[in-house]
Amino acid sequence: MSVMRRVVVHPxxxxxxxxxxxxxxxxxxxxxxxxxxxxxxxxxxxxxxHPFVALPYRPGHEVVGIVEAVGPGSPPGRPAEVLxxxxxxxxxxxxxxxxxxxxxxxxxxxxxxxxxxxCGYPQGGMADYFTLATNRLHAVPSELDxxxxxxxxxxxxPVHAVRLAGDxxxxxxxxxxxxxxxxxxxxxxxxxxxxxxxxxxxxxxxRARALGLGADAAVxxxxxxxxxxxxxxxxxxxDIVFDCVAIQSSLDQAIAMADKGGTVVVVGVPAAAVTVxxxxxxxxxxxxQGSATxxxxxxxxxxxxxxxxxxxxxxxxxxxxPLDQVAEAFELASSGQHVKVLVTV
Numbered sequence: 001m002s003v004m005r006r007v008v009v010h011p012x013x014x015x016x017x018x019x020x021x022x023x024x025x026x027x028x029x030x031x032x033x034x035x036x037x038x039x040x041x042x043x044x045x046x047x048x049x050h051p052f053v054a055l056p057y058r059p060g061h062e063v064v065g066i067v068e069a070v071g072p073g074s075p076p077g078r079p080a081e082v083l084x085x086x087x088x089x090x091x092x093x094x095x096x097x098x099x100x101x102x103x104x105x106x107x108x109x110x111x112x113x114x115x116x117x118x119c120g121y122p123q124g125g126m127a128d129y130f131t132l133a134t135n136r137l138h139a140v141p142s143e144l145d146x147x148x149x150x151x152x153x154x155x156x157x158p159v160h161a162v163r164l165a166g167d168x169x170x171x172x173x174x175x176x177x178x179x180x181x182x183x184x185x186x187x188x189x190x191x192x193x194x195x196x197x198x199x200x201x202x203x204x205x206x207r208a209r210a211l212g213l214g215a216d217a218a219v220x221x222x223x224x225x226x227x228x229x230x231x232x233x234x235x236x237x238x239d240i241v242f243d244c245v246a247i248q249s250s251l252d253q254a255i256a257m258a259d260k261g262g263t264v265v266v267v268g269v270p271a272a273a274v275t276v277x278x279x280x281x282x283x284x285x286x287x288x289q290g291s292a293t294x295x296x297x298x299x300x301x302x303x304x305x306x307x308x309x310x311x312x313x314x315x316x317x318x319x320x321x322p323l324d325q326v327a328e329a330f331e332l333a334s335s336g337q338h339v340k341v342l343v344t345v
Contacts, residue, residue: 006127037062061118063125083303
């Protein structure tokens, strides 16, 4: 096969277009896609609200596939796993330069020249085939089916955020936003032995999901006294707040909930700049911690949580659509009625 399908998101429309099947270069593998998740960042980008992704773009970074061919040699940077034709792999989509200060210090997720597969990169995983450096591919554990494996990447983001927050065992926590990242964050917190956890969201269906996944309470994010309700359930201020929304109102609430001495971890991707009450942050010793994607250790923990059944596919994958119906998949993901929508290839 020399021609394949690939998804391209244009202003106002999502198209399935014909393209040449790429050939793997040195240090690369050709991968046949099996399934790709629709991420919240995909929705932001499709609506022109992503700060780092311009239209048109080729989506798909939460991708599981099968190695079809491997090019000669090794890629620069981190050593690659030994990959064989026919092996299932999951994509680690951040593409570091491997030479900057961040890369050489083991923080390639903060690469100063970072590119991101499926987000403003020439290729994405919502296609029949794609090529990628072999050290950006990880073998899928045999006990994980394709749809479960597709959750490794999105689960790794909350795993990384919880790790950055420090020891959460027994601590009081608020999670702002009960979309897929907020619910994954809740699951990771429970796996790490967090104390009381309160989730906020304006959508009653999402609040119900949060309760079903172990939240101690779920509060309407548009209520008259969100901070008071959360602090009431927690019995005081939150030790840690995970802002999975990242807009002005959610950050205002996060700082108020963490006051005094708490930590606010910004997990959601902000669509625009926000302001912070700097005198309060300084005087009340509030820590604001950004959290950017993940590292290989986060991928390993994510796969372990899924393999152990601590995080279950049935709780998160709520719809699937074939590649030719990708526009419908984006609509479903935008509806507020689903947690994770997968595009099957």
